[in-house]
Amino acid sequence: MGRYLSDDELIATINHSSQPYIIVEGPDDAMVYRWILDEIDCAGLMEPRTGCDGVNSLISRRNEIVNPNVIFIIDKDTLVYSNRTPIDNNVIYTEGYSIENDLYQGKTFEKHYFKKDDKFLFEKSLNEFLRYYACELEKFKNGKEFDFTKLPENILSKDYLLDTSKLTDYKEPSQNSIEYLRKGYDLLLRGHSLFHLVRMIVGRKERTIKYSQKQLYDMCYCLKSDSIKHMQEKIKESFS
Numbered sequence: 001m002g003r004y005l006s007d008d009e010l011i012a013t014i015n016h017s018s019q020p021y022i023i024v025e026g027p028d029d030a031m032v033y034r035w036i037l038d039e040i041d042c043a044g045l046m047e048p049r050t051g052c053d054g055v056n057s058l059i060s061r062r063n064e065i066v067n068p069n070v071i072f073i074i075d076k077d078t079l080v081y082s083n084r085t086p087i088d089n090n091v092i093y094t095e096g097y098s099i100e101n102d103l104y105q106g107k108t109f110e111k112h113y114f115k116k117d118d119k120f121l122f123e124k125s126l127n128e129f130l131r132y133y134a135c136e137l138e139k140f141k142n143g144k145e146f147d148f149t150k151l152p153e154n155i156l157s158k159d160y161l162l163d164t165s166k167l168t169d170y171k172e173p174s175q176n177s178i179e180y181l182r183k184g185y186d187l188l189l190r191g192h193s194l195f196h197l198v199r200m201i202v203g204r205k206e207r208t209i210k211y212s213q214k215q216l217y218d219m220c221y222c223l224k225s226d227s228i229k230h231m232q233e234k235i236k237e238s239f240s
Helices: 007-015 030-039 051-059 077-081 099-104 108-113 116-141 175-183 191-202 213-223 226-238
Strands: 021-026 046-050 070-074 091-093
Touching: 007 051, 021 030, 021 051, 030 046, 030 099, 030 213, 030 226, 046 051, 051 070, 070 226, 077 116, 091 226, 099 191, 099 213, 099 226, 108 116, 108 213, 116 175, 116 191, 191 213
Parallel strands: 021 046, 021 070, 070 091
Antiparallel strands: none
């Protein structure tokens, strides 16, 4: 992928055009958005930016954009824990923490591809990972410094147990926090970490068939979650 236009360059380009634009996060998410938009014949309208900050930077300068046919798609991020999504006709938020969560929503992948051993190991590793994540969630809710970015392979042992020595200020979280995350982990866990957790299981050495991260995305997309369908409907409504 080539160099992204600067904000000034992109705004100037948009304003000199009458065509619609769909501003999305990139570069990693661009592949998924291309699939989403291609199915509704909108892939040519996509303009990826450098992650969430890149999209928010454009949103903050909307008053400079005169082309009315511009929409922004952005990860809900920690807003997913607030039960409040800002209402904005030009901004579409993911239903989960990120577009990866929307891909995984419904946990359908597990039903289609997990073998008996996969299910056992995934549940074990998920339960351990949730201890870390629930601890960080409680910090977040209490206005303290938090970190949702730890990857499971870096904090879980070979036996899929949490190594708390690799965490900062770890305190055992409440069962309520753990259960809250367990019930909705497909939408509530940071999507990047969730997919790494899945790949730990389906990519382990002793498993006969293994999958790469991109293959997991592709397989989940083919199962087509309700969240992805809802996003496609919102995009079509925005340009109707």
